[in-house]
Amino acid sequence: MHENSSQVVRLEDYRPSDFLILQTRLTFRLAPDGATVRAELMFERRDGVEADTPLILDGDGLTLKRVELKGAGKMAYEASPDQLVLTGLPHEKHFQMLIETELDPDSNKALMGLYRSNGVYCTQCEPEGFRRITYFLDRPDILSTYHVRIEAPKATNPLLLSNGNRIANGTLDNSWHFAEWHDPHPKPSYLFALVAGDLGCLRDSFTTMSGREVELAIHVEHGKEKLGLYAMDALKRSMKWDEEEFGREYDLDIFNIVAVSDFNMGAMENKGLNIFNDKYVLADEATATDSDFANIEAIIAHEYFHNWTGNRITCRDWFQLCLKEGLTVYRDHEFCADQRSRGVKRISEVRALRALQFPEDQGPLAHPVRPRRYREINNFYTATIYEKGSEIVRMLRTILGAETFRAGMDLYFKRHDGQACTIEDFLKVFEDVSGRDLSQFSLWYNQSGTPNLALSESYAPGTLTLDIEQSISPTPAENHKRPMHIPLAFGLIGHDGKELDFLTAEGAVVENGLIHLQERHHRISLHGIKERPVLSLNRGFSAPVTLTIEQEPQDLIFLAGHDSDPFARWQAFHTLLSEALMAAYRLVLGGKQVEFQQDIVFLAGKIATDESLEPAYRALALTLPSETDIARDIGNDIDPDAIFNARNALAVQIAKANREAFSQTYAGLHDDAPFSPDADSAGRRALRNTMLGYLARLDDGLFLAQRHTKTATNMTDLIAGLGTLVHEYGATTQTQAALDDYAQRYATTPxxxxxxxxxxxxxxxxxxxxxxxxxxxxxxxxxxxxxxxxxxxxxxxxxxxxxxxxxxxxxxxxxxxxxxxxxxxxxxxxxxxxxxxxxxxxxxxxxxxxxxxxxxxxxxxxxxxxxxxxxxxxxxx
The missing domain is CATH 1.25.50.10 (Peptidase M1, alanyl aminopeptidase, C-terminal domain)
Structure with a gap:
């Protein structure tokens, strides 16, 4: 652990380094008993830096073998495992240095820096892992070109990979060989990557929009090459989509992906050499669920999209982490929405945000999307940075409109290519193309917490009046929170289910189905409405906020059956279920019998059998709020056992009331066609397995779950059946037999x-x-x-x-x-x-x-x- 790691780092303390590293030449010699790293570095002293200023390089547990100044002159140094301080440097603006370190990859269990995973050398350098390889200015605003030479025994390491394009390879003697790689695009050290070992390979190619052919390769354990076919397909679709939607063309001759089994993250976007946790690469119907396929598609796309939003344009410091991660999550969300059902994808995104990020915002780990201080940067790879960061980009697009947003992104790529940037740089391009002042909007990056909108409505003939108050709970670090610019999408629905128009609005800017909330309180009047509407709010989840609004159950039931916005329609039914569950929770705590409104129970049956709705949507709608969802809504003094009992009671009552409808739906979704991971097929499986979850709670449920498990022809159905047996029936002989069968079948499939x-x-x-x-x-x-x-x-x-x-x-x-x-x-x-x-x-x-x-x-x-x-x-x- 490097000695400065326990110090608090503050955004306001940022200053540029005294030196730059313009060129980095690395030679790795990977011997069976350890590794040596020779780093030849070209430094540049910044203008105005005094000649006697020391050069302080970061390290982390390093063993220094040699340090030399190239050319004339002498210098002095003090070395520790965590730092190298050099003094007496040449007075010239540019000078070169050689540093040699010794590593033990086999003993590196932290999986940072250079380590071995199942005999394969692998690196992970984000955020501060490169300093475990050699002494360096290991910070994201130091951009350097890299030339890498790898030497290793050929028998055990036939594959030698690094960033960029391969420029040379050959044999050193009868048992050793080498490969040289050059990345012409300056990059920070956190994007460095090396892989050496013995792996199989799946190869393909992609022709870019300018006609260049790019070699594609996915490297996996031998015998698993076919398990990378879906990942390869997702990669090619990602490359094409980024060209069409953002005008971004790939910029090297080769794109490599390597899958390893020991990896702390999901994947890493190293320039031209993405390293993946193998769970986000390997898939077929026998070993991967539909969720696995969807995750592979999303994460392959995410890491590829980083080539421009993260690599070509990187972040100035780690406080700007959301600049690459939140923006790239937004891009992968949009890609997946175009590949699948946009409405279903949006609901899934919001469910994940509420499950992971909302509790973060409401608890002791709350922090702004751009934090102002940290002690350990590893701990800020959070849902707030990623998921809320993505929502901010989405709001920006909502406020500006698709055309202006694309113009801003084009300017961002043009203006900042090859730079390490800040949130201010990002927002400035959108101000420049739109003419808008985004200073208030920037509060989304700088204030923690989830805004709440408290809303009341009243209708007089022809006019709907809305009172909206926004607030954010204070935190110790931020006692006073300023009003945010919140784009609230809304709709007005008439008694016939059709959208109603209004003629004029006052009290706020209302345009294109959006209310722009910019004050702490707004009274908004919409005039010229021919009848009392049912109000549909936060359509498409236009802002990551909570709503406090009293809506009649009949209005929510109406919205659940008629709202044209898929998210708002789902939200209406989800709200009904949540309110029912909280009421049931209070009854369970009081020792009283739980009863639910029949309207809600039977609405579940209508949704299950509504053929006008996508099966994937129906599966999501019929998935009850999770126990953590309910706990979040309750807020305090939570009893998890009472939540579980309330949720189970509602599931049983829905199952009993809709036995026939659910049974028919379950039977009708049986499919003998060959497996396909496409969205429609996955949606049908999702709905069928949702029906199984309900029907398994009835008197013949054990037999159904057992049959479902035994007859499953794919992992999605198998794990649904096995999960039902384990969760609903516990330690029965049938459950244990199913567990034993599964363990035997997959004993060699990690x-x-x-x-x-x-x-x-x-x-x-x-x-x-x-x-x-x-x-x-x-x-x-x-x-x-x-x-x-x-x-x-x-x-x-x-x-x-x-x-x-x-x-x-x-x-x-x-x-x-x-x-x-x-x-x-x-x-x-x-x-x-x-x-x-x-x-x-x-x-x-x-x-x-x-x-x-x-x-x-x-x-x-x-x-x-x-x-x-x-x-x-x-x-x-």
Missing amino acids: LALDKWFQVQATAPGPQALETISVLMKHPAFHIDNPNRVRALLGAFSTGNQTGFHRADGAAYAFFAQALLAIDKDNPQLSARLATAFRSWRALGPMRQEKARQALLVMVEASAVSVDLRDIVERTIG
Whole structure:
């Protein structure tokens, strides 16, 4: 851990470095017993920097073998594993230096810098991993061209890859060979990549819009090449889409993807050499679910789109992380919406935002999309940076319109290509093309918290009046929050289900179906409306806000059946379900019998059988709000067991009332056609498996779930059936037989076996902890494999509310000890898992105290990483 890692870094303290590194030449010699790195660096002293100014290079656990100044002159240096300080440098503006370090990739379990995964050398340098390879100015605003030479034994490392284009390769002697790569595009060190090993390859090509042919290659373990076919197809579609939608053409002769099994992140956008967690590359119907296929499509696109939004234009400092991540998430969302159903994709995005980002905004880990300080940058790869950052870009497009937004993006690429930029640079191009002042809009980047809009409405003949108040809960760091510019999309629906028009508006800018909210309070009058409308709000989820509005149940039922906006229609039914569940929760706490409105129960049956709606939409609409959704709506003094019981009661009542409709829908969706991962086929499977989830709660449900599992011809249906058996029927002989069969079938398929661990980890109930304890001793569980740890411990802590939050606190204590064990080798992983405690203050008093004790155990441990300590201390508050 480098010695400055525990210091607080502040945005206001940013200043350019005294030196630049214009050229970087690296030679890696990968021997069986370790690796040496020779770095030849061309430095430039910035204008105005004094000649006696020391050069301070970052390191992290490095062993220095040699440092030399090239050419005339002498210098002095002081070296530690975490820093190299050089003094007595030449007075010339440019000078060259040679630095040689020694590494041990096999012992690198943190998976940062250069490490080995199943015999394959691999790197991960974002955000600060390059300093684990050589001493460097390891910051994103240092842009350098790279020339890389890799030398390794040919027998064990036939594949030698780095960034850019391959310019040379050959044999050194009978057993060693080399390859040289050159990336002509200046880039920050976090985008450096190297891969060496023995892998299979799937090859293809793509012809760009200017007629250049690009070689495409996906490198995977031998024998798994065909499992990369969908990823290759997604890559080619991404390249074409980026040309058509943003005018962005790929700029190298080759694009490489490498899939590895040990990886802390989903994937990494290194220039021309993307390195992926293999779960986001490998897929076929026997081993991957429809969700896996969708994730592969999205993440392949995301990393490719980074070539321009992140690589060609990068961020000046890590406070600007959302400049590349939020913008690129927006781009991959738009790509997937065009590849699939736009309405369904939007609902899925919002569900994820509310599940992951809203709790972050409402808890002790809240931070602005552009934070102003951090202690450990690894801990700011968050849903706020990514998902809320994407929503800000979407709002910008909504406010400006599609044509002006595209003009702004074109100017951004033209003006800032090859630069390290800030949020201000990004917003300025849109101000320049639109003539708008976006200073108020920029608050979205600088204020934490989820805005709430409290709305009331009244109708007099011909006029609808809306009173809207916006607020954001204060935080210790931000006591006073200023009003935001919120684009609120709306619609007015008449009794016949058709859209109503209005003639004039006053009280705010209202244009193109948008109310521009820019004050803390607005009274808006819409004149010329021929009848009392039903109000449809935040259409398309035009802004990431919460709404406080009293709407009659009949209005919500009407919207659920008639709203032309897919998101608003889904939201109406989701609101009905949420309100019903909160009422049921209060009854469960009071020991009373739970009853639900029949209108809501029967509406579920109508939705299931409505052939005018996409199957994927129906599946989403009929998916009850999750236990964490309900907890978020309740807000405080939460009892997870009561939430579970209320949710289960509603599911049972819906199933009983709609048995015939659900059974017919389930049977009608059976398909003997060959498997296809396309959106329509996936939607039909989703609806069928949603029906299974309801029908399995009825008296003959065990037989149905067992048959569904045994007859499944793809992983989507198999895991749905297995999950139903495990979650609904627990420790029955049928369930155990299904688990044993699955484990035997997929014993040598790690990604499929992850699902086996995950299904059991999410089985509800206080007995879950005992299951986790047993599974951690299973021969297939490896605590140094991030995928396996996330499948078991991650799924348990975030996807099993009754198990993790058991009343005696035993799960908290167990989890804390597991995190400390993980933390010894992989601080990034332990810190991310620890965010499961982020909502602990919303629990009831007894659980709060048990959670606090577990957090204190971690923060008071004798050896805890900066990463984990940072998360835990901020969580405790």
